Amino acid sequence: MGKQGDTRNTAQTLSRTTPIESLWSLSLKKFCTDKIGIASLFVVLVYSLIALGVSLGLWANEWDELLNEQGYGPISWDYWLGTNFNGQDIFQRAVYSTLTAFKVGLVVSLCSLWLGVCLGSVAGFYSNTWLDELIIWLYGCLDSIPFYLFVAAVSFALKESDIAMYVSMIGVLWTSSCKVVRGQVIKLKSLEFVEAARAIGVKDHKIIVRHIMPNLAPLILIEFSLSFVTAIKTEAILSFLGLGVRDGISWGVMLSEASAEVVAGRYHNFIAASVFMFGLVMAFNQLSDALQDALDPKKVVQR
Amino acid sequence: MHFLRYTVRKILYGIPLILGVTFISFLLMVYFGPEQTYTLLGKNPTPEDLENIRRQLGYDLPFITRYAQYLQEIFTFDFGYSASSNERVLDILARTVPVSIMVSIPGFLLGNGVGICLALCAAHFRGLWPDKLIMFFSVFGMSVSLLIVIIGFQMIFCSSYGLNWFPVQGWDVDSFFDYLKYVTVPTMATSFVAIGYNTRFFRSVLVEEIDSDHVRTMKAFGIHPLIIIIVHVLQNNLIPILTRMIFTIPYILIGGSILIESFFAIPGVGGVTYDAISSGDLPIMKAVISIYTLLYVGVLIATDLVYRLVDPRVELG
Numbered sequence: 375m376g377k378q379g380d381t382r383n384t385a386q387t388l389s390r391t392t393p394i395e396s397l398w399s400l401s402l403k404k405f406c407t408d409k410i411g412i413a414s415l416f417v418v419l420v421y422s423l424i425a426l427g428v429s430l431g432l433w434a435n436e437w438d439e440l441l442n443e444q445g446y447g448p449i450s451w452d453y454w455l456g457t458n459f460n461g462q463d464i465f466q467r468a469v470y471s472t473l474t475a476f477k478v479g480l481v482v483s484l485c486s487l488w489l490g491v492c493l494g495s496v497a498g499f500y501s502n503t504w505l506d507e508l509i510i511w512l513y514g515c516l517d518s519i520p521f522y523l524f525v526a527a528v529s530f531a532l533k534e535s536d537i538a539m540y541v542s543m544i545g546v547l548w549t550s551s552c553k554v555v556r557g558q559v560i561k562l563k564s565l566e567f568v569e570a571a572r573a574i575g576v577k578d579h580k581i582i583v584r585h586i587m588p589n590l591a592p593l594i595l596i597e598f599s600l601s602f603v604t605a606i607k608t609e610a611i612l613s614f615l616g617l618g619v620r621d622g623i624s625w626g627v628m629l630s631e632a633s634a635e636v637v638a639g640r641y642h643n644f645i646a647a648s649v650f651m652f653g654l655v656m657a658f659n660q661l662s663d664a665l666q667d668a669l670d671p672k673k674v675v676q677r
Numbered sequence: 678m679h680f681l682r683y684t685v686r687k688i689l690y691g692i693p694l695i696l697g698v699t700f701i702s703f704l705l706m707v708y709f710g711p712e713q714t715y716t717l718l719g720k721n722p723t724p725e726d727l728e729n730i731r732r733q734l735g736y737d738l739p740f741i742t743r744y745a746q747y748l749q750e751i752f753t754f755d756f757g758y759s760a761s762s763n764e765r766v767l768d769i770l771a772r773t774v775p776v777s778i779m780v781s782i783p784g785f786l787l788g789n790g791v792g793i794c795l796a797l798c799a800a801h802f803r804g805l806w807p808d809k810l811i812m813f814f815s816v817f818g819m820s821v822s823l824l825i826v827i828i829g830f831q832m833i834f835c836s837s838y839g840l841n842w843f844p845v846q847g848w849d850v851d852s853f854f855d856y857l858k859y860v861t862v863p864t865m866a867t868s869f870v871a872i873g874y875n876t877r878f879f880r881s882v883l884v885e886e887i888d889s890d891h892v893r894t895m896k897a898f899g900i901h902p903l904i905i906i907i908v909h910v911l912q913n914n915l916i917p918i919l920t921r922m923i924f925t926i927p928y929i930l931i932g933g934s935i936l937i938e939s940f941f942a943i944p945g946v947g948g949v950t951y952d953a954i955s956s957g958d959l960p961i962m963k964a965v966i967s968i969y970t971l972l973y974v975g976v977l978i979a980t981d982l983v984y985r986l987v988d989p990r991v992e993l994g
Binding site: 527656 | 831955973977
């Protein structure tokens, strides 16, 4: 009983202090005042334009061609960042890798979010039932397997196909958004609008989809930016371990090529890949910070 | 008595977890994993040869029997012999685990120690320039991939094109001086990344406490800020801080050091795991996964119990 009283009280104080403007437009206003947030959004947009151009075939078409017969080549007008040991243009490879990064980031984060949100809302809505226990057990298991070995095992089971990287990343990354969503749904389901929906006999699955999930949107946006970054960074390490991108190019593949070259004083490959990758990851990290600030209802309403 | 029952229950909770992980690793590596039939056979095998080998390896047994065998192997620590070097897997682990511990301890201490200090500083000057500076560098550290840090540091400190202060790779430790020589660059690389993540986490924990009423009262009474921070703020938040530190231990001992140890050619568990991944050495992978899981579940149970000891308010439910 005490718990219900509390939620009613907070609901009342909220309705008193909440301005007529919606939380979304307040968040947007707050985000617009955040200079770092705007700048990082701009950087992310530039990167996505680069990726879009690559996928439309506008630039970096020759990333795989052996242009320079001498192999290693210096920086020149033809090859902006020099050529690698095969005589391939390093700049074009780095640009093309942007597309790979977006592919990995989008596929992995969207799929793992979808899984995490679905399972998380079910677990949260039916908390303390066998269904909840089952989902907790599942992510507990996945958490206790060492990640890189899990990827290796999946890639053995899938006969070393290219999908293995995606499957294993999605298979592990959903757990973090599932935990966050589950916690949030447990909070949400005791609020009055859910009780009201239940009282007039709305079916459980409709409550989850129509009433609870829309309220998870800010959380999902933040989780998306976090898992995007994780996916890109993980891809780099997996490619180094030989478990990542197999036929194609990515910053991770370039870095693993570079790992043998730097001690011989050839660092064009290394610098190109790390600057490109760092820029995108840093921008996404700052963006997710700005989003967290802007979407936090406590901070926005208090203003 | 109450505590004992609580302990037993927690341990019982660990069992389904261990069963789950072993089941997943069994499915992936043994059941759907690569068959060794053809690698053991010569050229042009007859169908009878095939049949014999499959029977010897137990591929014709039913699913449940094979899983039971797998479980038995794990719980008796009988992981067999490495597929590439034919050495006993347990011997390999006994040789490599101490090396990994030695490599990772300085990084663990530095990463957490510096992280806590920076976080306290940032939380104390919340919103002011020291806070902003520290948080900027923390996000910077989080954004650089460990791969980049390792290659970069190797280039700067170990190659003849950089400072060339330390050996590029290897592990030839006879004295403390040797130890420092080989451990410095790996430690710098791991702590560089760890400090970024830790500072951010510890700050978010500490900031709430620094805002609380009792800290404000203490400030009003004129107690020295250093005493407030160390005695009161840090002590009250010991649980989340310790949890985070403890949970990184299985990761550090096994698995987390894959990149570091393979780059610097250090003969630790990570290096062995890296070789096992690239050569497809299943017995070693099986052993590393199983031991990591046992450690992880053990840590999970231990933290629950430590909570109970540190904070009696934690329910015995």
